[in-house]
Amino acid sequence: MNESRTNRNHKKPKKRRWLKITAAVVFVLIAGIGLYAYSIYGNARDTVNEEMHEPVDSIDRDMTKKKMEASEPLNILLLGVDEREHDSGRSDALMVLSLNPKEDSMQLVSIPRDTRTTIVGEGFEDKINHAYAFGGSDMSVATVENFLDIELDHYVRMNMEGLNELVDKLGTITVDNEIAWQDGTYDFNEGPVEMDGDKTMAYVRMRKQDPNGDFGRTERQRKVIQGIIEQGASVGSVGKINDYIDVLGNNMATNMDFDDMKSLLNGYRNTRKNIASYQMKGSGTNIDGTYYLMVPDEEIAKVHGMIKKERS
Structure with missing residues (x-):
């Protein structure tokens, strides 16, 4: 009886030792995952705040933050810009993205780049996409707000070359x-088409074979977005997050x-x-040899109403 008790006493420390080792391994794994997640979080925070963040005077930041805290509808201007060396660039694509969390809905409205309107800050009429060349994102925001009589809460500018990457x-x-x-x-067949970066760029840039010309091109841009x-x-791959962040930070x-x-x-x-x-x-x-798209007041009023409805 004493011998049996002695054997049991010898086994207990061995079990406790394995429990301690297992706990240590689990702790190291959890710590490693935590550090990895924090490094991703830190890289994302630094990239956004230091490389991507560009405030504009035409958007009231405090008002927008209040809307987001209250989960109110938002309007975001999407600018697809073709910027090359020694060129100030033009907004090749302009879209207003309206988000309504109460209805779980999203609306994407394209504004043709040749639309003739008043360029806010310059005081004359020109193609709406020229606002970016004259005054960057800030002037583009102000011009679109004036054109549609709406309030924009955010803008996102993407270099079109960055879409590829x-x-x-x-x-x-x-x-x-x-x-x-x-x-x-x-080959672009009718129906679902799967595309990599190069094929995507070919898809959004084609115009000559589209019977709808620039309208068709704008439609394809919306589909890509x-x-x-x-x-x-x-x-769902967490390991790719830093790759996405690096691409966005550059573009x-x-x-x-x-x-x-x-x-x-x-x-x-x-x-x-x-x-x-x-x-x-x-x-x-054509005005003085330059092509423009003239959008009637009725169409502007219609889109204004669509965006206002999405915000209600």
Whole structure:
């Protein structure tokens, strides 16, 4: 009996030792995961706040923060800019993205780049995409606000060349293509088309084979934006986050800081469940040898109402 008790006493320390080792391994794993997550968080915060954050005078930052805290609808100006060396660039794509968290809805309205309107800060009429060349993102925001009589809460400017790299980091995106065409390198069939970065750039830049010209090109730009939103929201690999951040840091600018982006992610993520899109319409004309798109007042009033409704 004494011998049995002695054997049991010898076994207990061995079990406790293994428990301690297991606990230590678990602790190291948790600590490692925590440090990795913090490094991703830190890199994201620093990249956004130090490389991407560009405030503009035309947007009331304090008012926007209050709206986000209350989960109110937001309007975001998306600028796709073609910037090259020794060129101030022009906004190749202009879209107003309206987010309504109460309805879990998102609306994307395209403004044709040749639209003739008053350039705020310059005082004369010109193509709306020239506002960026004259005064950067700030003048673009002010001009779009004046044109549609709306209030913008944020802007996001993306170098169009950066779309190539971003799509490649995401893997691929898929769009619902409406017309079949070829460009000598790629075949674009009707229906769902899966694209990498290079194919995406060919898709958004084609105009000559599209019977709708620049209107068709703008429609494809909207489809690509939607594809990026869908794919970006579905990617679950944490290991790729820093890759995305690096691409965006090199190609994107916004008046949002890191805290704003967190609030947008937490409070507005479900708006992608119901996506609607619209393209402003008008008629082309030549003035002093330059082509413009003249958007009638009725069309401007219609889009103004659509955006206001999304905010209600």
